[in-house]
Amino acid sequence: MKYVFIYFKEQLDNLSTIVYISKFTAKNNYMGLKLGKIWSYLEPLTLFLVFYLLFGVLFPRSIPGTVPAVPWILIGIAIWFFLQFTVVNGSTSIAYQYSYFSMMKFPMSILPTVQMFYNLPVLGAMGGATIIIAMYDGYFPNLYWIQLIYYAIGLIALVLSYTLLCSTIVVFFRDFKMFLTYASRFMMYFSGVVFDMTTFHIIPGAIRQAMLLNPVYYVVEGFRDAIFARQWVWQKDWSYTCVFWGLIFILFVVASYLHIKYRDKFSDYVN
Amino acid sequence: MTEDKRLKVRASYLTKRFALKVNNESDKKKFFKANNQTFDFWSLRNVNLNVYDGECIGIIGLNGAGKSTLVNLISEIISPTTGNLQVNGEVSTISIGAGLQNGITGRENIRLKSLMMGMSNKEIDEQMDEIIAFSELGPFIDELVKNYSSGMKSKLGFSIAVYQNPDILIIDEALSVGDSTFAEKSSKKMFEFRQQRKTIFVVSHDINSINKWCDRVLWLHYGEVKELGSKDVVLEHYKEFINWYNNLSAEQQAIYKEKCQKEQLNYSLLNLREEISDTIDTRKRSASKTINKILDVKDGYKLSLFSKVMLGLVTIIIIMLSLIATSNWTMQEALGKPYEFFTEGHLFHRKPTFERELKEIESSESKSEKKTSSKLNESTQKVSKSSVSSSTTSHSNTSAQATNYTVKAGDTLGDIAAENNTTVQAIEQVNPNTDLSVISPGEIINLPGNSSTTEMSH
Numbered sequence: 001m002k003y004v005f006i007y008f009k010e011q012l013d014n015l016s017t018i019v020y021i022s023k024f025t026a027k028n029n030y031m032g033l034k035l036g037k038i039w040s041y042l043e044p045l046t047l048f049l050v051f052y053l054l055f056g057v058l059f060p061r062s063i064p065g066t067v068p069a070v071p072w073i074l075i076g077i078a079i080w081f082f083l084q085f086t087v088v089n090g091s092t093s094i095a096y097q098y099s100y101f102s103m104m105k106f107p108m109s110i111l112p113t114v115q116m117f118y119n120l121p122v123l124g125a126m127g128g129a130t131i132i133i134a135m136y137d138g139y140f141p142n143l144y145w146i147q148l149i150y151y152a153i154g155l156i157a158l159v160l161s162y163t164l165l166c167s168t169i170v171v172f173f174r175d176f177k178m179f180l181t182y183a184s185r186f187m188m189y190f191s192g193v194v195f196d197m198t199t200f201h202i203i204p205g206a207i208r209q210a211m212l213l214n215p216v217y218y219v220v221e222g223f224r225d226a227i228f229a230r231q232w233v234w235q236k237d238w239s240y241t242c243v244f245w246g247l248i249f250i251l252f253v254v255a256s257y258l259h260i261k262y263r264d265k266f267s268d269y270v271n
Numbered sequence: 272m273t274e275d276k277r278l279k280v281r282a283s284y285l286t287k288r289f290a291l292k293v294n295n296e297s298d299k300k301k302f303f304k305a306n307n308q309t310f311d312f313w314s315l316r317n318v319n320l321n322v323y324d325g326e327c328i329g330i331i332g333l334n335g336a337g338k339s340t341l342v343n344l345i346s347e348i349i350s351p352t353t354g355n356l357q358v359n360g361e362v363s364t365i366s367i368g369a370g371l372q373n374g375i376t377g378r379e380n381i382r383l384k385s386l387m388m389g390m391s392n393k394e395i396d397e398q399m400d401e402i403i404a405f406s407e408l409g410p411f412i413d414e415l416v417k418n419y420s421s422g423m424k425s426k427l428g429f430s431i432a433v434y435q436n437p438d439i440l441i442i443d444e445a446l447s448v449g450d451s452t453f454a455e456k457s458s459k460k461m462f463e464f465r466q467q468r469k470t471i472f473v474v475s476h477d478i479n480s481i482n483k484w485c486d487r488v489l490w491l492h493y494g495e496v497k498e499l500g501s502k503d504v505v506l507e508h509y510k511e512f513i514n515w516y517n518n519l520s521a522e523q524q525a526i527y528k529e530k531c532q533k534e535q536l537n538y539s540l541l542n543l544r545e546e547i548s549d550t551i552d553t554r555k556r557s558a559s560k561t562i563n564k565i566l567d568v569k570d571g572y573k574l575s576l577f578s579k580v581m582l583g584l585v586t587i588i589i590i591m592l593s594l595i596a597t598s599n600w601t602m603q604e605a606l607g608k609p610y611e612f613f614t615e616g617h618l619f620h621r622k623p624t625f626e627r628e629l630k631e632i633e634s635s636e637s638k639s640e641k642k643t644s645s646k647l648n649e650s651t652q653k654v655s656k657s658s659v660s661s662s663t664t665s666h667s668n669t670s671a672q673a674t675n676y677t678v679k680a681g682d683t684l685g686d687i688a689a690e691n692n693t694t695v696q697a698i699e700q701v702n703p704n705t706d707l708s709v710i711s712p713g714e715i716i717n718l719p720g721n722s723s724t725t726e727m728s729h
Binding site: 028106243 | 343350375387582588592593598619622625
């Protein structure tokens with residue numbers, strides 16, 4: 001528990017550094033490209049178009065309820081891209097960037113957070129687009145939208161804890177990055193991002209219920225609950241909420257402990 | 272220790288071991304193999320060092336003597352294998368191009384490095400012009416660092432580090448790149464530092480510059496401290512050694528090098544133990560205890576008991592809640608009767624309230640309906656649609672008493688029963704052939720016939 005507090009203190013102390021590094025990460029990534037950072041918006045947008053054609057136009061039955069397809073898919077893609085990019089890039093952030101930052105005393109735990117901040121504007125832009133399209137479809141601002149703050153905090157907590165854990169593992173075991181990349185492609189379809197598996201009656205009811213335990217599902221559906229004014233968080237089955245925060249707690253405790261325990265030894269493994 | 276000689280760095284019995292791989296074995300093999308084929312390389316062996324404020328220590332030695340390892344240890348980039356290292360104060364390191372990001376401009380690098388050293392944006396704004404002026408980069412400050420020459424990089428690195436106001440400054444062979452005018456300027460700055468009683472470490476092969484700046488010199492020789500003392504003595508010995516070495520034939524040089532490197536490889540904790548026992552009084556009873564204490568390198572990071580208990584507790588709660596989530600009971604029911612929950616076979620069943628429906632797009636049909644009844648909301652559309660279908664199938668119904676009901680979106684069996692003043696059991700009785708645990712919208716079920724006021728009347 002002590003280590004979780006140390007971790008959060010390091011994040012808060014270095015907040016201005018985090019924001020600054022995340023700014024020039026974009027510059028580094030898109031060096032020499034004319035469109036620059038616009039590419040980081042174009043990638044999720046192209047994927048959105050593909051999935052909209054597939055599940056919004058060709059197989060429209062896969063979207064539950066009476067919700068319009070475009071904002072429903074868009075918010076899913078936005079969250080998924082934020083999560084995937086942060087986790088996959090953040091997991092290698094320590095292993096790859098160690099040499100840049102090692103020449104000074106500097107907490108390595110902020111590197112995954114840098115990735116999170118780097119991807120935050122894309123999530124914000126796509127989330128904003130979703131809200132505008134939802135308003136066009138007749139979902140006007142209402143009290144339910146307050147929940148967006150709650151679910152955004154949940155999403156960030158999930159991303160940070162998971163990325164911290166992965167980044168520590170990747171230092172010692174590089175192959176884990178490849179595993180993460182492939183697993184995330186696979187998990188996309190089980191997380192209710194582009195279609196809702198829990199509506200498929202082919203799958204036994206118990207399994208469909210179990211799918212909702214997936215923390216990504218919790219967050220994605222939460223965002224949709226808020227935008228489409230479906231339900232309040234306390235109207236959900238409480239067990240899902242408790243499991244979500246319980247998982248976050250475990251992730252934070254384990255990740256910060258492992259990170260702080262092994263960060264003295266990073267230099268022996270990173271070259 | 273007197274007051275004007277505060278201890279800045281203290282190293283005792285410091286060693287650093289690196290594990291080197293024997294051949295090009297992949298990391299995968301290393302990961303799975305328990306006793307992987309590595310050999311230990313002792314980059315530093317039993318280094319003892321006390322440095323006070325206001326001192327300038329020169330570190331000399333051949334390549335691979337462990338100079339950079341020692342400097343990295345002091346700046347806390349790597350951790351020692353054994354021994355105790357105490358560093359009092361902020362450390363700032365300058366080495367060629369290190370810590371400079373290639374993809375951004377010099378100005379941005381100044382801000383970045385200063386931020387990382389813990390300065391605020393306001394402080395940086397105040398110092399920015401001074402740093403740029405000191406670096407002599409002029410208009411190049413807004414160029415990308417990757418286009419800089421090595422001299423420019425070194426100038427920039429030095430300027431940034433100097434303005435961090437560090438307590439301990441480490442210069443790792445960085446000044447050999449700058450031209451003599453800049454070297455003059457930086458040496459002035461360093462003397463200024465010494466007057467402010469800051470500690471400086473200079474790593475260099477250049478004996479002249481060490482002679483100019485430092486008062487004490489540490490001579491590292493293949494991981495060992497060969498000599499530590501005033502600069503005149505050590506530098507004289509070092510020069511003698513270099514001369515002696517250079518006069519050897521190439522063959523002899525190779526043999527000598529191999530011999531020294533072998534020592535570094537064959538070193539072990541046992542040797543260190545012997546060396547320590549030479550330095551302390553072994554006649555004392557507590558001697559072996561002291562040695563063990565020195566050699567014992569525990570890492571101080573352990574999960575507290577409280578954290579472990581919390582972890583366990585949360586794990587159990589998560590498992591319990593996951594079971595509830597996949598059962599057909601709600602949380603209140605399951606927590607109210609935990610025993611029945613596990614014994615009566617509620618696990619892994621769908622909840623009666625769990626129904627998520629798909630979007631109904633019967634394309635053209637529903638669209639045309641939408642046009643005619645654009646004011647109606649979605650649910651009434653569905654009722655009207657399903658009422659059509661129920662009327663077509665009602666004739667096939669065998670039960671005279673029963674009425675039909677078409678399941679709507681979001682309906683559960685309980686809802687239907689409540690709406691029609693019956694019970695779930697009664698509905699199940701009149702539907703012997705249907706599996707009511709899975710009801711989907713549009714499905715037609717029979718209702719017990721006492722209710723005459725269903726919404727299905729058309």
